[in-house]
Amino acid sequence: MKMKATRQAYGEALIELGRENERVVVLDADLAHATQTLLFKKEFPDRHYNMGIAEANMIDVAGGMSTAGLIPFCSSFAMFGACRAYEQIRNSIAYPRLNVKLAMTHAGITVGEDGGSHQCIEDVALMRAIPGMTVICPADANETREAVFAAAQMEGPVYLRLSRSPAPVLEGEMVKPFTVGKANVLRDGADAALFAYGYMVGQSLQAAELLAAKGLSVAVINMHTIKPLDTACILSYADKCPVLAVAEEASMIGGLGEAVASALLTGGRHPRFVSIGVEDQFGQSGTVDELMREYGLTGEQIAERLERAL
Amino acid sequence: MDVLELKRLCREIRMDVVRMISAAGSGHPGGSLSCTELLTAVYFTQMRVDPANPKDPDRDRFVLSKGHCAPAYYAVLAHRGFFPVEELGTLRKLHSRLQGHPDSKKLPGVDVATGSLGQGVSLAVGMALAAKHLKKDYKTYVVTGDGELQEGQVWEAFMAAAHYKLDNLTVIVDWNGLQIDGRNDEVMSLGDLREKLRAFGFQLMELEDGNDIKQVLAALNAPVEPGRPKCILARTVKGKGVSFMEDQAGWHGKAPNEEQCRTALEELEASV
Numbered sequence: 001m002k003m004k005a006t007r008q009a010y011g012e013a014l015i016e017l018g019r020e021n022e023r024v025v026v027l028d029a030d031l032a033h034a035t036q037t038l039l040f041k042k043e044f045p046d047r048h049y050n051m052g053i054a055e056a057n058m059i060d061v062a063g064g065m066s067t068a069g070l071i072p073f074c075s076s077f078a079m080f081g082a083c084r085a086y087e088q089i090r091n092s093i094a095y096p097r098l099n100v101k102l103a104m105t106h107a108g109i110t111v112g113e114d115g116g117s118h119q120c121i122e123d124v125a126l127m128r129a130i131p132g133m134t135v136i137c138p139a140d141a142n143e144t145r146e147a148v149f150a151a152a153q154m155e156g157p158v159y160l161r162l163s164r165s166p167a168p169v170l171e172g173e174m175v176k177p178f179t180v181g182k183a184n185v186l187r188d189g190a191d192a193a194l195f196a197y198g199y200m201v202g203q204s205l206q207a208a209e210l211l212a213a214k215g216l217s218v219a220v221i222n223m224h225t226i227k228p229l230d231t232a233c234i235l236s237y238a239d240k241c242p243v244l245a246v247a248e249e250a251s252m253i254g255g256l257g258e259a260v261a262s263a264l265l266t267g268g269r270h271p272r273f274v275s276i277g278v279e280d281q282f283g284q285s286g287t288v289d290e291l292m293r294e295y296g297l298t299g300e301q302i303a304e305r306l307e308r309a310l
Numbered sequence: 311m312d313v314l315e316l317k318r319l320c321r322e323i324r325m326d327v328v329r330m331i332s333a334a335g336s337g338h339p340g341g342s343l344s345c346t347e348l349l350t351a352v353y354f355t356q357m358r359v360d361p362a363n364p365k366d367p368d369r370d371r372f373v374l375s376k377g378h379c380a381p382a383y384y385a386v387l388a389h390r391g392f393f394p395v396e397e398l399g400t401l402r403k404l405h406s407r408l409q410g411h412p413d414s415k416k417l418p419g420v421d422v423a424t425g426s427l428g429q430g431v432s433l434a435v436g437m438a439l440a441a442k443h444l445k446k447d448y449k450t451y452v453v454t455g456d457g458e459l460q461e462g463q464v465w466e467a468f469m470a471a472a473h474y475k476l477d478n479l480t481v482i483v484d485w486n487g488l489q490i491d492g493r494n495d496e497v498m499s500l501g502d503l504r505e506k507l508r509a510f511g512f513q514l515m516e517l518e519d520g521n522d523i524k525q526v527l528a529a530l531n532a533p534v535e536p537g538r539p540k541c542i543l544a545r546t547v548k549g550k551g552v553s554f555m556e557d558q559a560g561w562h563g564k565a566p567n568e569e570q571c572r573t574a575l576e577e578l579e580a581s582v
Contacts, residue, residue, distance in 0.1 A: 057467050059432075060432030061435050061470060064373075064422065064433040065440040067421060069440075070444070088432075092429045095413075096423035
C-alpha cells in the first residue's frame with residue numbers, strides 16, 4: 001500500500017492550487033521544510049512569506065492580508081499554530097470572520113520522537129470551540145488535496161489538521177467524493193459503526209478487517225470534517241447499529257468522541273458507545289508505532305475494544 | 311480642512327466621546343481623549359476613503375490597535391460620513407453596530423476588528439504587506455497604545471514591518487504614559503522607547519505634543535524614507551480636554567456620571 005504523509009500532500013496541493021488561483025499566498029513560521037510549504041516556495045518564491053519564529057504575528061499578518069482579497073494559507077506545527085496563537089485565531093481571524101486557512105501539521109501523537117511538548121492533542125477541542133470555525137482533518141494524501149481546494153473555495157476560516165507521519169493512501173472503492181461537512185462511509189456494517197478521522201481512519205479500517213475475520217460487521221465512517229458535524233450520518237448509524245464508536249488521535253476531552261456522544265443524546269439515541277482517543281494525559285517520545293500502542297490507538301486495540309462492547 | 315477646522319472637529323469628537331460613554335455607562339474615556347487628534351488628522355487629512363464605498367479595494371486602511379478607544383474611532387468615522395452621527399448614542403447597546411470594541415462585521419468603515427491588545431499592528435502589517443504583494447498604492451495607518459507595547463507580539467510585528475520594508479505603513483503610538491493599573495513605568499517599564507523603535511528599523515518621529523494638531527499634521531506629512539516603516543511617537547495626555555480626567559489612570563475605563571458629563575461638556579465647549 002502506498003504511504004504518504006498528509007503534510008506532504010498539503011505541500012503538493014498548494015502548488016497545484018497556487019497555479020490555479022493567484023490570490024493564494026502562503027505564510028510559514030520558520031518551519032517550511034517540516035510543513036512542506038517549501039514546495040510552494042520553490043515554485044512561487046514571491047508568494048511565500050516566512051514570518052520567522054513568531055506564530056502570533058504570522059496569524060494576524062495573514063488576517064490583514066486576507067482583508068485585501070488574498071487567500072492566505074498559514075502553516076506551522078499544530079502546537080504553535082493552534083495552541084500558542086489560539087487567541088490570535090479566535091479574535092483576529094474567526095471573530096472578524098477573515099478568509100484565512102490555518103493548515104497546521106504535526107498534530108497528535110504521531111509526531112513521534114520530538115515528544116509531548118510537540119504533540120498537539122488539544123487542537124481539535126480548541127478549534128471546535130471557536131464560533132464559525134470549520135475543522136477538517138483529512139485521512140490521506142488524496143483527501144488532503146481535496147480539502148485544500150475546498151478550503152480555498154470557502155469564504156471564512158478553516159482549520160486543516162495535518163500529520164507528520166505517512167499514512168496509507170486509500171485506493172479503489174475507498175476513494176470518495178469530498179464535501180465539507182459530509183462524512184464518507186468507507187465500508188458499511190450492521191454490528192457496529194466506527195467513526196474516525198485523519199491517521200485513525202487507516203487504523204479503523206484495519207480494526208474492521210480484524211473483526212470481519214471474526215464474523216463481525218463493522219462500518220467505518222471517515223469524519224474528515226469534525227465541524228460542522230454530519231449529525232444525520234451519525235444518527236442514521238445509531239438507528240441501524242447497536243454499537244457506535246469513535247477513534248481519534250487527539251485528546252478525548254473536547255474531541256470528536258464528545259461531539260458524537262452529544263449528537264446521539266441530543267438526537268434521542270442511546271447506543272452502546274465506545275470512545276477511543278488520548279486520555280487526560282500528555283504524549284511522550286517514542287516511535288510512531290510504539291506511541292500508537294502505548295496510547296491504545298492501533299487497529300488491533302480498536303478491534304479489541306469493539307469486540308468487548310459487542 | 312484647515313487647522314482651526316480640525317481643532318473644532320476634535321472638540322466635537324471629544325464631546326461625542328464624553329456623551330457616548332456617559333450614556334453607555336461604561337467605556338474608555340482616557341485613551342479616547344488622548345488619541346483624538348491622531349485619529350482625526352489621519353481620517354480628515356491623509357486617508358483616501360469613500361464612505362459611500364467603504365470596501366473599496368484601493369482605499370487606505372486604518373487599524374485601531376488600542377481597540378478600547380472605539381468611542382473616539384466611532385465619532386471620527388461618523389463625522390467622516392460612514393454612518394449617521396445620531397447612531398453614536400447606541401454605543402455598547404444590545405444589537406448596536408457600535409460594539410464595545412470595533413467589530414468589522416458590523417460597522418462600515420472599520421477595516422478590521424480589534425480589542426485584544428497587541429494584535430492590531432500585526433493586522434496592519436498584513437494589510438501593508440498585501441499592498442506590496444498586489445502592487446497597490448494604498449497606505450495603512452495603525453494607532454497603538456503605549457501600554458500595549460508591553461505585548462511581545464507588537465515587537466514581532468515591528469520586526470516584520472522592517473523586514474518587509476513596509477514604507478506604506480505608519481505606526482502611531484499614543485504615548486500618554488498611563489495604563490489601567492497606573493503609570494507605564496511603574497507597571498512594566500517601557501525603557502527607552504525612542505531607541506527601541508529606532509533599533510527596530512523605524513523612521514522615527516517624536517512629537518512633544520501629540521494633542522497639537524499642527525505637530526500631528528507635520529509628522530504625517532513628512533516624506534517617507536523609502537524602504538522603512540514610519541513611526542510617530544506622540545506624547546499625549548490621557549483624558550485630554552477634561553480637567554478632572556487629564557493624566558489620571560482612574561479614568562482609563564470609567565464612565566462619567568451625569569454631573570461629570572455636564573462639567574466635561576462645558577469645559578470642552580469653552581475650549582478652542
